[in-house]
Amino acid sequence: MLNFSFCSPTHFEFGKGTEKETGALIARFGGKKILLHYGGGSIKKSGLYDRVTASLRESGLAFVELGGVVPNPESGLVYKGIELCRKENVDFVLAVGGGSAIDSAKAIAAGAVYDGDFWDFFEGKTIEKALPIGVILTLAAAGSEGSSNSVVTNEKTNEKRGCYGEVIRPLFSILNPELTQTLPHYQTAAGATDIMVHVIERYFSNTKEVEITDRLCEAVLKTMIYETPRVLENPDNYEARANIMWAGMVAHNNLCGVGREQDWASHGMEHELSSFYGATHGAGLAVICPAWMKFVSRVNPAKFIQFAVRVWNCQMNFEHPEITVRDGIEQFENFLRKIGMPSSIKEFGAKEEDIPKLARHIGRVSESEKNFGGYVKLNLSDVEEIYRLAL
Amino acid sequence: MLNFSFCSPTHFEFGKGTEKETGALIARFGGKKILLHYGGGSIKKSGLYDRVTASLRESGLAFVELGGVVPNPESGLVYKGIELCRKENVDFVLAVGGGSAIDSAKAIAAGAVYDGDFWDFFEGKTIEKALPIGVILTLAAAGSEGSSNSVVTNEKTNEKRGCYGEVIRPLFSILNPELTQTLPHYQTAAGATDIMVHVIERYFSNTKEVEITDRLCEAVLKTMIYETPRVLENPDNYEARANIMWAGMVAHNNLCGVGREQDWASHGMEHELSSFYGATHGAGLAVICPAWMKFVSRVNPAKFIQFAVRVWNCQMNFEHPEITVRDGIEQFENFLRKIGMPSSIKEFGAKEEDIPKLARHIGRVSESEKNFGGYVKLNLSDVEEIYRLAL
Numbered sequence: 001m002l003n004f005s006f007c008s009p010t011h012f013e014f015g016k017g018t019e020k021e022t023g024a025l026i027a028r029f030g031g032k033k034i035l036l037h038y039g040g041g042s043i044k045k046s047g048l049y050d051r052v053t054a055s056l057r058e059s060g061l062a063f064v065e066l067g068g069v070v071p072n073p074e075s076g077l078v079y080k081g082i083e084l085c086r087k088e089n090v091d092f093v094l095a096v097g098g099g100s101a102i103d104s105a106k107a108i109a110a111g112a113v114y115d116g117d118f119w120d121f122f123e124g125k126t127i128e129k130a131l132p133i134g135v136i137l138t139l140a141a142a143g144s145e146g147s148s149n150s151v152v153t154n155e156k157t158n159e160k161r162g163c164y165g166e167v168i169r170p171l172f173s174i175l176n177p178e179l180t181q182t183l184p185h186y187q188t189a190a191g192a193t194d195i196m197v198h199v200i201e202r203y204f205s206n207t208k209e210v211e212i213t214d215r216l217c218e219a220v221l222k223t224m225i226y227e228t229p230r231v232l233e234n235p236d237n238y239e240a241r242a243n244i245m246w247a248g249m250v251a252h253n254n255l256c257g258v259g260r261e262q263d264w265a266s267h268g269m270e271h272e273l274s275s276f277y278g279a280t281h282g283a284g285l286a287v288i289c290p291a292w293m294k295f296v297s298r299v300n301p302a303k304f305i306q307f308a309v310r311v312w313n314c315q316m317n318f319e320h321p322e323i324t325v326r327d328g329i330e331q332f333e334n335f336l337r338k339i340g341m342p343s344s345i346k347e348f349g350a351k352e353e354d355i356p357k358l359a360r361h362i363g364r365v366s367e368s369e370k371n372f373g374g375y376v377k378l379n380l381s382d383v384e385e386i387y388r389l390a391l
Numbered sequence: 392m393l394n395f396s397f398c399s400p401t402h403f404e405f406g407k408g409t410e411k412e413t414g415a416l417i418a419r420f421g422g423k424k425i426l427l428h429y430g431g432g433s434i435k436k437s438g439l440y441d442r443v444t445a446s447l448r449e450s451g452l453a454f455v456e457l458g459g460v461v462p463n464p465e466s467g468l469v470y471k472g473i474e475l476c477r478k479e480n481v482d483f484v485l486a487v488g489g490g491s492a493i494d495s496a497k498a499i500a501a502g503a504v505y506d507g508d509f510w511d512f513f514e515g516k517t518i519e520k521a522l523p524i525g526v527i528l529t530l531a532a533a534g535s536e537g538s539s540n541s542v543v544t545n546e547k548t549n550e551k552r553g554c555y556g557e558v559i560r561p562l563f564s565i566l567n568p569e570l571t572q573t574l575p576h577y578q579t580a581a582g583a584t585d586i587m588v589h590v591i592e593r594y595f596s597n598t599k600e601v602e603i604t605d606r607l608c609e610a611v612l613k614t615m616i617y618e619t620p621r622v623l624e625n626p627d628n629y630e631a632r633a634n635i636m637w638a639g640m641v642a643h644n645n646l647c648g649v650g651r652e653q654d655w656a657s658h659g660m661e662h663e664l665s666s667f668y669g670a671t672h673g674a675g676l677a678v679i680c681p682a683w684m685k686f687v688s689r690v691n692p693a694k695f696i697q698f699a700v701r702v703w704n705c706q707m708n709f710e711h712p713e714i715t716v717r718d719g720i721e722q723f724e725n726f727l728r729k730i731g732m733p734s735s736i737k738e739f740g741a742k743e744e745d746i747p748k749l750a751r752h753i754g755r756v757s758e759s760e761k762n763f764g765g766y767v768k769l770n771l772s773d774v775e776e777i778y779r780l781a782l
Contacts, residue, residue, distance in 0.1 A: 001568075001633040003406025008399060014650065015394025177392075209630035212614045212638045219606035226602055239600035242392040246650070247603045255646070259405065259637070 023059030031092025081108035099142020127165030141191030143252020190282030202257035265373030286341035291390035414450030422483025472499035490533020518556030532582030534643020581673030593648035656764030677732035682781035
C-alpha cells in the first residue's frame with residue numbers, strides 16, 4: 001500500500017424529504033446570500049425548486065439564481081455565474097442537479113474569488129480559495145457531491161478538462177433518492193455506468209496487496225450489478241435508488257482509491273466522445289471502458305482474473321486463466337447491453353476516420369513514449385487501437 | 392434504507408514515517424500548547440516518543456505530558472489530565488497509542504472545557520465543546536481514531552460506559568502500520584476481533600435492502616479474514632498490517648452502519664467482562680459475540696444465512712438453511728480459535744454463579760421487557776443465557 005492522505009469532510013444528509021433542510025444547513029455553514037445554480041426546467045416541473053426556495057426563505061436567506069447548465073457543463077455559463085456572484089455579493093453557491101450542475105457550481109465558486117480567468121484552474125493552477133458550496137443531488141452518477149473535482153468543457157475549443165482542489169469540495173450534500181425516481185431509463189443507466197467506471201479506474205492498479213480497497217471496490221461494483229437492473233425494471237424502487245445513490249458517493253470520494261496507483265485512461269478517452277459527439281458521459285464510458293479492458297488485459301491480465309472471479313462470479317479456469325479474463329469482460333459487456341447502454345462509438349456518430357483526431361485531441365498522449373494511463377501505459381497508437389476496438 | 396446523516400471529517404495521514412508530520416499537522420489545526428497523552432513505556436522503548444516530541448519541537452510547539460493510560464482507560468487519569476490541561480492552558484490534546492489512549496484523550500478534551508464533572512457525558516449529557524484532538528495510532532482495533540465515541544471505566548464503581556459527540560472526533564489521525572509491527576500476537580488478534588465485531592454489530596440489522604452497507608461490511612470482514620492470519624504468521628508483514636489498520640478505521644467511522652438499525656449487545660455484554668475480570672476487550676468479544684450469535688440466530692436466522700454464504704463462503708443448504716446458519720457461526724468460531732482467541736469466559740476467571748451479577752450490572756436490561764440490543768431484543772434472562780452459552 002502506498003502512503004496516502006484521506007479526508008472526506010462533506011456532511012451528507014441522506015433520505016426522504018431531506019431537501020427541506022437546505023436552508024438550515026446553509027445557515028449553519030454561514031451562508032447569507034446564495035447563488036442557486038441548476039440545469040433545465042425539470043426541478044421546476046418536479047416541485048423541487050419550490051421546496052428548496054421555500055427552505056431558503058424560511059431560514060431568512062437571500063438568493064439569486066442561474067439555471068441553464070447543460071450536460072458536460074460549459075465555460076460560458078461559468079463566466080456568467082462568476083459575474084453574477086460578484087455583482088450580487090454572493091457568499092454561498094448551491095448546486096441543484098447532477099454532476100454537471102455541481103461541477104459548474106464548483107468552477108463558479110472558485111472563479112468568483114479569483115482575479116484571473118477561472119480556466120487557469122483547468123490548466124493546472126492550484127485553487128487557493130473558493131466560495132463555500134452546497135449540493136442537492138438529483139442524479140446518481142458523477143460522485144461530484146462528495147469529491148473535490150470538477151470537469152468543465154470549453155465549448156470554443158472543444159476541450160473537456162478537469163480540475164481539483166480541497167476548497168471546492170461541497171460542505172454539505174443532500175441526497176434524497178426520491179429525487180432520482182423521475183429520471184429517464186437512459187440517464188439512470190448511464191449514471192450507473194459512470195459509478196461503476198469510477199471504481200474500475202481505481203481497481204485496475206499495479207499496486208499490490210491492497211486487499212481492503214480491492215474489497216471496497218468490489219462491494220460497490222456488486223451493489224451496482226444487483227441494484228441497477230432492479231431500478232430499471234421499477235423506477236420507483238426507492239430502496240434500489242437509495243443503494244445506488246450512496247454507492248455513487250462511495251465510488252468517488254476516493255475511499256476506494258487510496259494507497260494505490262489509479263488509471264483514468266477510460267475517462268480521458270471518453271471526454272473526447274462527449275466533446276465531439278455530445279455523448280452522455282456514462283454512455284461513452286460504457287463503450288470505451290470494455291474496449292480499454294480488451295486492450296490492456298492482453299498486456300497485463302493479472303487483475304482481470306480477480307475481477308472476473310470476485311466481481312462477476314466467473315468460474316476460474318485454472319488451466320487457461322485467459323478464458324477467465326475474457327469471461328469477466330464479457331459479463332461486464334453483457335451487463336451494459338442489458339441496461340441499455342450502447343456498444344459502439346458509431347452510435348454517437350463517430351467514424352473510423354475520426355479516430356486519429358480523437359486520440360490526438362486528448363493532448364496528453366505521446367506519439368513515441370507510453371505515457372498515458374496507469375495499469376498499462378499507452379502511447380498514441382495504443383489509444384487509437386482502443387478507439388478502434390470501440391467501433 | 393433509513394434516513395441518516397454522515398460526516399467523517401477526520402484528516403488521515405497514512406503510511407510509513409507519517410508520525411514525523413505530527414507537529415506540522417497540529418500547527419495547521421491551530422494547536423500551540425499540547426497535552427501528549429499515552430500509555431505505558433512502550434512508545435519510549437520503540438523510539439516513537441522521541442520522534443514525536445522532535446516533531447513537536449520542530450514546529451515550535453510547547454507540550455506537557457501525561458502517560459499511564461491503562462487498557463480499559465480509567466476515570467482517575469482523566470481527572471488528572473483535565474487538571475493538567477487547565478493548569479497548563481493546553482489547547483490541543485494529542486493521543487499516542489491505541490483505543491485506550493484515544494478514548495482517555497477524548498474524555499480529557501471534553502472535560503477540560505466543561506464546568507461540571509466529565510463523567511456527566513458518560514451518563515448521557517451532550518458534549519457541547521472540547522479541545523481539538525489529534526491521534527497517532529499504535530494499535531489497529533478500536534477504530535477510535537476515526538470515531539466520535541469514547542469508552543471509559545469508572546474504576547470505583549466498575550462501570551464501563553460510552554459517550555458520543557462530534558466535537559470529540561479527532562481532527563487528524565496519523566496511521567503508520569509500522570508502529571503496530573511490535574505488538575504481541577494476542578494484542579494483534581484481539582484488535583482484529585474488535586474490528587470484526589464493530590462490523591458485525593452493524594451487519595446484523597433488521598433494516599432490509601441495505602445492499603451497499605451490507606457489501607461494505609462484507610468487504611471489511613473478508614479483508615480481516617485474509618489478512619489477520621497473515622500478520623500473525625509474519626508480524627513484520629507491512630502490507631497485511633496496512634490493510635488491517637485501514638480496515639479498522641473503515642469498520643468504525645460508521646460508513647458500514649449508516650441507514651440501518653444497529654445492535655451493540657455484544658459490546659454491552661463484553662464491557663462487563665472487561666470491568667470485572669480485566670478481559671482484553673477484543674478477547675472478550677471473541678467469546679461473547681459467537682454466543683450472542685447462537686442465541687439470536689435461533690430467533691432470527693435470516694441474516695445469518697447471508698453471513699455464512701457471503702462472508703465465509705459456506706455452501707448454501709437450500710433444504711436446511713439452519714445448517715448454513717450453523718456453518719457460518721462455526722467458521723467464525725474456528726477462525727477466532729485459529730488466531731488464538733479464548734473460547735470461554737472461564738478463561739477470564741468468570742464462574743457460572745457470576746452470571747446474574749454480570750447481566751444485572753449492564754444496567755440497561757429490563758427484567759420483564761425485551762429492551763436490550765436490536766437484531767433480537769433481549770431481556771435479562773436472555774442475556775443470562777448468552778453468558779451461559781459463553782461459558
